[in-house]
Amino acid sequence: MNSYTGVWRSGSHRHYLWANVSWSRFRSKWRENSRHSLRLVDMNVHLVGNSVRYTGVWEHGTGAHYLWVNASWSSFRAKWRELAQRQLRLTVLKVLTINGRRRYFGVWRPGRDAYYLWVGADWANFRAKWREQSARSMRLVDLEVYPTSRGLRYAGVWRRGMGSHYLWVGASWSSFVSKWRDLAARGLRLTVVKSYLRRGRRRYAGVWRPGRDGYYLWGNTRWQNFVSKWRELNGKNLRLVHLDVLNVRRVPTSPWVRLHIKILTAPTTFPVNTMVESMRRVYRAAGFEVDVASTETLNLPALDDLEIGTCTRGNTTAEQDTLFGNRNNVGANDIPVYFVRTTDRPTNGCAAHADGVPACVVASGATIWTLAHEVGHVLDLNHVNDNTRLMTGNGTFNIISPPLPVLSSSEINTMDNSPLTREL
Numbered sequence: 001m002n003s004y005t006g007v008w009r010s011g012s013h014r015h016y017l018w019a020n021v022s023w024s025r026f027r028s029k030w031r032e033n034s035r036h037s038l039r040l041v042d043m044n045v046h047l048v049g050n051s052v053r054y055t056g057v058w059e060h061g062t063g064a065h066y067l068w069v070n071a072s073w074s075s076f077r078a079k080w081r082e083l084a085q086r087q088l089r090l091t092v093l094k095v096l097t098i099n100g101r102r103r104y105f106g107v108w109r110p111g112r113d114a115y116y117l118w119v120g121a122d123w124a125n126f127r128a129k130w131r132e133q134s135a136r137s138m139r140l141v142d143l144e145v146y147p148t149s150r151g152l153r154y155a156g157v158w159r160r161g162m163g164s165h166y167l168w169v170g171a172s173w174s175s176f177v178s179k180w181r182d183l184a185a186r187g188l189r190l191t192v193v194k195s196y197l198r199r200g201r202r203r204y205a206g207v208w209r210p211g212r213d214g215y216y217l218w219g220n221t222r223w224q225n226f227v228s229k230w231r232e233l234n235g236k237n238l239r240l241v242h243l244d245v246l247n248v249r250r251v252p253t254s255p256w257v258r259l260h261i262k263i264l265t266a267p268t269t270f271p272v273n274t275m276v277e278s279m280r281r282v283y284r285a286a287g288f289e290v291d292v293a294s295t296e297t298l299n300l301p302a303l304d305d306l307e308i309g310t311c312t313r314g315n316t317t318a319e320q321d322t323l324f325g326n327r328n329n330v331g332a333n334d335i336p337v338y339f340v341r342t343t344d345r346p347t348n349g350c351a352a353h354a355d356g357v358p359a360c361v362v363a364s365g366a367t368i369w370t371l372a373h374e375v376g377h378v379l380d381l382n383h384v385n386d387n388t389r390l391m392t393g394n395g396t397f398n399i400i401s402p403p404l405p406v407l408s409s410s411e412i413n414t415m416d417n418s419p420l421t422r423e424l
């Protein structure tokens, strides 16, 4: 299944979008569009089995252009040199591994300016190259991030350019969108977006250049959704300028956490479902979904008034260890939440657990935010001294709401990096 992400800028020119087709169909469309003064502004390639599927974004344009696809590096580089002599500049670069071989795909448009191409770099090397090129008034016009057996590799296409620019890689969707908003307010516009998988998680990279025009970002969505957004934005004089296609097993809307509710004694303050719904509101505002995969009643009277000791990270009592051994249905990265009558040092909840045994406890006198707070600890969040935040160390009964208790962007980042939040 494909997940589509697009970048729009102000525009009212003619345009065309053609997605997910074989090379022969793409080539005939490319020829037909050429005759109608349409030029590729972006192209995407992805694999379905071992066959390459093409997606193109065209806009009104005249003049020379060139398309060269599915080439080995040596043939691609030779073509790149030859076309440079003919006053054509690479504007789009894609890299795919097919049957263990790296293949290169490019689009060229007219130009007489300086140009640069750098492929197969690890991040440290690429960043150094980016800095070096920046100092030479070269700006990225396309960026590619692709997996290899030695980890992620980066490729960049540069052309002469001035003014501010920005490069941001390795971000989750929520942090990418928040960066996008910040930079838009500073007069920068996203020109390239690239998504890829890193350790099973979807990550985004972007390139920004100066701009004061209209802009839009719509991502992480299925084709039908994408096309209806495309139509809607066309009517608002916004034009797709960059498109990212990632083939994933299923299209995730958000990263998520999976809970298992284990009830020894149900809370007396709020029903469990109300606590779950409150947690969902806070987590959703931070970009996370909460999935309750199972609910079980446990008859364990000896553990219903649970000894929690100091309730500090990594320190558990024998009673906690015994309780947390009840893991029916609980997958490796799932979080069981045990609802008990009381804890022996009275608290509303406790998230101390042994390494590799994620779990937390909620007592029957819990507040409406206790569940969300304790799971926050399990996701590696620490206390803060701020009662507008979910992770206040002053007791969740002190949380000032409305509005919703806040998860900060650095907390969202920590949650993103927890193995217990998953995207695919």
Ligand SMILES: [Zn+2]
Pocket: 373, 377, 383, 392, 393
């Ligand atoms: Zn706490």
